[in-house]
Amino acid sequence: MPLLTELNLYPIKSCAGISLREATLTPAGLMSQHIYDREWMIVDENWQALTQREFPKMALIEPRIKADTLELRSPGMLRFEIPLDLPDPADEKVVRVKVWDDEVAAYDCDDTTALWFSNALGTSCRLVRFHPDATRLASKEWTKELEAPTLFSDGFPMLVIGTGSLDDLNEKLVAQGRAALPMNRFRPNIVFSDIAAFEEDFAISYTIGEANLKPVKPSPRCPIPSINQESGEFGPDPLDILQTYRTNPKMDDRITFGMNTVLLSGEGQVIRVGQNVEVELDF
Template identity: 65%
Template sequence: MATLSEINLYPIKSCGGISLERATITRAGVMSEQIYDREWMVVDQQGMCVTQREHPRMALIKPRIRLDTLELSAPGMLRLEIPLGLPDPSEAPTLQVTLWEETFKAYDCDATTAAWFSNYLGIPCRLARFHPDVTRLASEKWTGGVQAPTLFSDGYPILVASTGSLEDLNGKLRAQGREAIPMNRFRPNIVIDGIEAFEEDYAETYRAGELLLKPVKPCPRCPMPSIDQSTGEFGPDPMDILQTYRAKAEVDGAVCFGMNSIVLEGDGVQVEVGQEMEVELAF
């Protein structure tokens, strides 16, 4: 029997995640306590997205949901609290941000927050918050025409992976005398237990109660799986092993792990760890 074994929320793109026992799944992704996945994003002075790819120490910025704030901690830094309530759109400052090839409006968080991130990362930067006036959709080329909103994710609202796939990779690493790696290297939102290795690649849908998810595109991996999320440093690196058997022709030979997914049914449904999941294969 397949079960939902992990739910992960990443409030700030490329920063640490929050492991949840239960969460609300919306068309725009995982949500808990009115916080959406990738609702915030660090940007440089030109408004360009800043990620672990260039600044691996972002992994050590740890979020925690408090009553009405998102509390952030990082090595050598005082704790920072970000208000959860949305600002007044008539008064809140905005800025133009660029995420890969898209440029759009976002809320500009305050100077204190900007100074905190700038001091920690050692570069001038700011924290942006997704603006509710903006509509950002996953590529309909992959969603089959379904309009799937997302916030500051790389392109799709939900990333699904399986424990079987990680075990397969770790078996190959151990066979070479190398260290196994944890699932957090791949930063999935939903982890499924009880299916075969990479069976998620061939699923038509995943169902958890009233929630129906559809995998739409293999997730190409950048260097981030090479970053130890507990140290914020590169290594050990699994990418050379993945390259030997996880290059996918449908995404121009990119090395893939996990499936980008969208919500077909059950917008706003709550799910919890341990819940049974039905995986319908596409053949």
């Protein structure tokens, strides 16, 4: 039977993730210690999201959840901490920020925080936090009647990948004399083992304990899988290999790898690495 083998939380969009042993399921994605996936985001002077696509060194900004702060580390930078408590709305600046085609309200973190991130990335930028009263929904073209909230993700609350899919890619890379790649190149939230390569493409649902998840959209791959998450540099690039067998006609022949997924039932359920997963398929 398939097993849940990885849980990854990304508190800050496009920065390093946190590997978890357990996480709470919410409609907006994984949550741990009351911190949600992609709850924070780095923006430029026009309040537009920054990602590893333009700033690969974002991969080197490592968040860690402490008792009441989010601790940040980055090479050559002093450790920095930001409070986890939500700010008093009367004291904080609320701004409108852009993440792809969406514009939502967010708290603007302070100038000291902006300076730390600007120095870490070598560009003028600020950190913002998703406003608790803001609403952003995944595309109903894919979720149909279901309203699936998400924060600052690219578009959906969770990304699921099976280890068999990565094994298949790595076999092809190694056959060409190239290095195998780790799963973190694809930045999934949930990883399953013991399912066949790309079987997640054909899943109707995943059941983990009392929770039921539904894959809704193949995940189109941008250049981020080309970025080494340990060095923050481009290369080696797997996209040329993926181009030969992972273009998807449902996605205008874009390369896809993994499935964007929403929560059908089980809000508040805690899922743990090592749990069995029931995968319902529709070939």
